[in-house]
Amino acid sequence: MKVASEVSGNNVIEVKDLVKRFGDFIADDKLTFTVGKGQIFGLLGANGAGKTTAIRMLCGLLKPTSGYIKVAGYDGFTQSDKIKENIGYMSQKFSLYEDLTVWENIRFFGGIYGLWGKQLRERSEELLQNLGMDQHRDTPIADLPLGWKQRLAFSVAQIHKPAVIFLDEPTGGVDPIARKHFWELISKAAYSGTTVVVTTHYMDEAEYCNQIVIMVDGKIVANNTPLELKKEYQAKTMNDVFLRLAQSASRTE
């Protein structure tokens, strides 16, 4: 398998010598990596490693101190609004409106992402069909099982067809069957060309990624496929790899 960074000209995220400083504190120290189109990219690190700061820069929410950053073709220093229009975000504690129906939630989020009229109607129908939730369009969110809510939240975060979707501990806490379904959905989104960025504390989620970056004390200490990392550190699981690298950390939150 090829690591995304070897693929040139097809990168959706490009970061070079990216630095973020808060006063004397260097949260992110010269980060360099690229993520190709359609990759499932995992960004891992213990608390205090600089992960959240990196994600905030990638989402266009935080201006870097120095370096180079491009997301979906837009510059992180000067075009952060454009970046925000071209990404989607979903966390484990996703936010659908519990007392609105499935259909109302889809319309609401579509509207926020700038869709309207015919385009919004078509996209909403397409989304319902893909989820197999057509029969439940008038069901309030509160009445849906957790696994369904999660799949809906994921689809809604992509209603505007973003180039990159950010997922924060996406499958934590759901039962294993719902979890497998959800990873299938993520993987299908990646096949269809959406780049997926996953941040998680749970290393079994990292096993589903095809590129992993591990951060320790604000620096990148590993960038490879899970398979290669496991080989390199002679480890059985990503958890073993992570513990080997992250236990040397001196910084905590």
Added chain:
Amino acid sequence: MEKISVNSISKSYGNVEALKGVSFNVDGGELFGLIGPDGAGKTTLMRIITTLLLPDSGNAKVCGYDVANEYKKVRTLLGYMPGRFSLYQDLSVEENLNFFAGVFGTTVQENYDLIKNIYYKLEPFKKRRAGKLSGGMKQKLALSCALVHKPEVLVLDEPTTGVDAVSRKEFWDLLKELKMQGITIIVSTAYMDEASLCDRIALIQNGKILGVNTPTGIINAFPYKLFSIECEKPTHALENIRSLSICKNAYLFGNSLHFVSNNEENSPEIIAKTLEESGVKVDSVNEVSPEIEDCFIERMQRQ
């Protein structure tokens, strides 16, 4: 001797049946894991064991005392760390610890041996307010407070949720040390990979116990042959694979697929050949030992 016994406990909230006739025992000195997803009933069960909630039917005993009728006695024997951080945020580390010791009529000095391995990392911050601690530190303080009266049974509700992998490992190491000191521990988690760290586990889903055994026992009881398949575009291949007559179930497992075989005759060669014939480009097929997650899925589907 059993320290916790749970007999046919049911509990409903309105129309929602949170627990449907749950029974199991935890032996003295055991590290017992309650493994299940959010909403399975773990917290309800722990609240009943800790005398904070009454069951609709059934009963539970801690060290032989009934959690309903003898709750006062039970409370002196238990240490409980709830899922949500429940210490006093505006008291300091030291003040919280002294408070909990005082409530149980003891002092920090008296039981210092028990908590010293946990507390020594907190000691430099003992004047800091609990609300200002990092996640890992809060967790250590909560554990110290639950232990300060030297309980016989420790009840921990999802102590590692939201905690990073390094702190999680430290926490499980601490639990092992406490177990060595003879404390009986029941701990809940939604993360299947923590099951192997327990002596015995109960798998719980939708208010029902799917099985109680040692982690190895659960794995050995998996009734089918299991294969790991590496192939091109596994998610697309799944649709093909599931329709094969030799396949009982198939799902993603990290970057590969897990294939549950529906007969004993299947071998990696047979599966590879069948898959190739159905148009799946296979890199490798190996027979593998199931993990707790595989067992959980299988037991969920048995229901």
